[in-house]
Structures are given as structure tokens and as C-alpha cells.
Ligand code: DI6
């Protein structure tokens with residue numbers, strides 16, 4: 515079958531490659547789900563005879579945005595806990611008293627697969643409406659084999675309901691479930707030995723994650739889980755240095771993790787180790803904001819070391835109840851000091867790397883997925899500038915205009 519060739523012309527194209535190439539009078543040729551060619555309109559090779567032509571009317575175009583860290587599949591809300599936190603109780607205190615992640619675990623276990631799907635869908639719709647065409651979704655509120663599988667199946671089925679590519683991450687090591695109270699090592703063992711191989715064989719797991727912190731798991735436990743992941747041939751990432759420094763980033767770097775996420779309590783040594791290992795530093799400013807944190811990730815050190823920085827929503831009912839990647843970009847600039855260009859790279863090229871998807875997505879180049887966004891903006895810097903305003907005009911996913 516010969517797929518039709520589409521020309522998308524008269525755009526201002528931000529490729530989001532390493533040199534942040536822009537074509538002011540640019541065009542994109544797509545064939546089926548892929549980009550065939552991108553460049554200045556006047557340099558379009560003559561051998562291409564497009565079947566259809568679309569006028570972008572001088573609008574800015576970027577790659578489809580990528581939200582590389584979410585816990586978007588969950589049930590219920592934790593607004594009452596938020597109210598308690600406003601009265602002075604800390605996230606860690608609530609977690610230690612059996613609330614926090616375990617409160618959502620109870621809601622997720624009680625929810626049917628359909629309920630979980632129905633509650634999660636609007637959050638993914640909100641991301642898509644902002645031009646997010648690839649989303650990572652973690653498990654981590656089931657904490658039994660069956661309930662983790664249920665969450666991951668919901669994540670996979672969301673990709674059939676909406677034009678969004680979903681990457682799934684097994685985060686069974688998010689909190690210690692009551693069944694394993696006092697037996698954290700045994701829990702890590704069962705995840706690595708039984709759950710991971712089974713869920714991977716069912717096609718439900720693209721990566722493995724662990725919450726390594728004083729209210730989560732230790733670096734030794736992370737190391738054990740990473741050994742199992744290596745045996746199963748599954749890439750790893752981790753929640754590191756969000757609330758304390760347990761040496762998790764250094765472990766992530768040593769194990770060649772795809773990404774190391776949060777990082778508020780890390781410093782120069784960690785930044786250098788991540789840069790040297792090519793592990794992406796994922797910044798989650800919405801969690802920083804909603805927890806009322808004051809300690810920031812070492813952005814200056816990460817920049818100086820040449821580490822790749824990504825930005826994600828962390829969408830979850832506890833620390834980051836929201837579903838706006840554009841707001842996360844804005845917070846990353848104002849709260850963490852990223853430039854607008856770094857923020858854009860953080861939701862495109864670097865976010866793709868954080869998922870190991872850099873060969874397919876994250877930049878506009880020949881051979882990449884034809885996922886791109888047409889924006890109603892006059893300047894590219896408006897991405898990372900607006901707070902709570904959505905200038906997305908149109909979404910093209912896998913070569914098809916879907917909005
Ligand atoms: N860090 C976070 O910010 C989320 N998970 C994690 O390890 C919070 C998840 C939650 O509170 O439900």
C-alpha cells in the first residue's frame with residue numbers, strides 16, 4: 515500500500531533538536547505515521563509530489579509534547595489530606611500514619627478496571643488538549659500483582675481511547691503495602707522475581723521505577739530491583755532525592771538509568787554523575803509547588819555539567835494534583851530557573867530520552883513520528899510563559915490531524 519504524502523507548509527517550525535533548529539518559512543512532509551522530510555519550504559526536494567497540502571498560516575509548530583513522568587491512573591482524590599497539609603501536617607507525617615500513597619492504594623484496589631479508566635481518561639484528555647501526544651504512566655497504587663496489572667492494563671487501554679502514545683512503568687516499589695509490613699526486602703524480592711517477569715511477558719511494562727527516599731525504599735533495595743530489571747532486560751528509572759538524599763542519583767548513574775526524577779535534595783556531585791552517565795534529570799516543579807518545598811533541584815550544576823533536563827507533570831493525587839504540562843513548563847522557568855528554550859527541550863527531546871524513545875519521537879526530523887502541534891502564539895517563548903492558558907491550536911498525531 516502506498517501511503518499518501520501530506521505537505522504541511524507555511525509554518526514556523528521548531529525542530530527541538532540539539533541545536534534547536536528553527537525554520538521560519540518551514541514545511542513538513544509526512545507519509546503515513548512518519549515524517550518524510552522537514553526544512554525550509556523553498557528547499558523542498560522536487561521529487562516529492564504531495565497528495566494533500568495543509569496551510570499552517572505562519573503558525574509555530576513544535577513536536578508533540580511528551581509528559582515523561584505521571585501517575586495519571588488513580589482513583590479518588592486526596593483533597594482532605596491537602597487541607598491537612600495546609601494546616602501544617604507534612605507529607606511524610608501523613609504517609610507514615612498510613613495515608614498518602616496507601617490511601618490511594620485503597621481507592622485503587624476498590625475500583626473496578628472500568629472505574630479506574632473512567633476517572634483517568636479526563637486527565638489524559640486535558641494533557642492531549644495541550645498538545646501532549648506521548649505520556650508515561652506509572653503503576654504504584656495497586657501494590658498487589660493483580661492490582662498493579664489492573665492499573666497497567668488501564669494505562670494501555672487509554673492509548674486505544676485517545677491519540678496518545680503511552681509508555682508504561684512498573685512502580686510497584688512506590689510504598690510498602692500492608693501485606694508486607696516489616697518485610698520490605700521480601701516485597702522487593704517478589705516484585706523482581708515474580709511480578710516484573712510476568713507483567714513484562716504480558717506486554718504491560720516498558721520500564722521499572724522505585725521510590726527511593728526516607729518514606730520509600732533504600733538504595734540497597736533499589737539496587738536489588740535493578741538487578742532483576744537487568745535480568746528481565748527492562749530499563750530503569752527512579753524517584754530520587756525528593757525528600758532526602760539517600761544516594762539514589764549516584765546509583766541511577768552507576769546503573770545507567772534512563773532518568774532520575776525529582777532531585778530537590780541532590781547537588782553538584784549528583785549532577786555530574788547524571789551528566790556523565792547520560793541519565794536524564796527529570797524536574798517536577800508541580801510537586802515542589804504543591805508540597806510547599808523550598809529546596810530546589812541543582813539546575814545550575816546540572817546545566818554546567820551538561821546534563822539533559824526534562825520536565826513532567828508528576829500528575830498524581832498526592833503531591834501534584836494536576837494535568838497541565840504547560841503549567842509545569844512555566845513553573846520550571848520561574849521556580850527552578852530554566853530558560854524557555856530549556857523548558858521546551860524538557861518536554862520534547864529530553865523527555866523522549868527519559869523514556870528511551872529518542873529514536874522515534876521528541877524532535878521533528880525525517881524518520882520520526884509525525885506528531886506535531888500547531889500553536890496560536892506569536893513567539894515561541896510563549897511556551898513556558900502562560901500560566902493556566904492553553905494556546906494549542908491543532909494536534910497532528912501519527913500524521914493525522916486529530917484536533
Ligand atoms: N513522589 C511523588 O511525588 C509521588 N510519588 C512519589 O514517589 C507522590 C504520589 C502520591 O502521593 O500519591
Ligand code: FE
Pocket residue numbers: 583584585753828830
Ligand atoms: Fe512521581
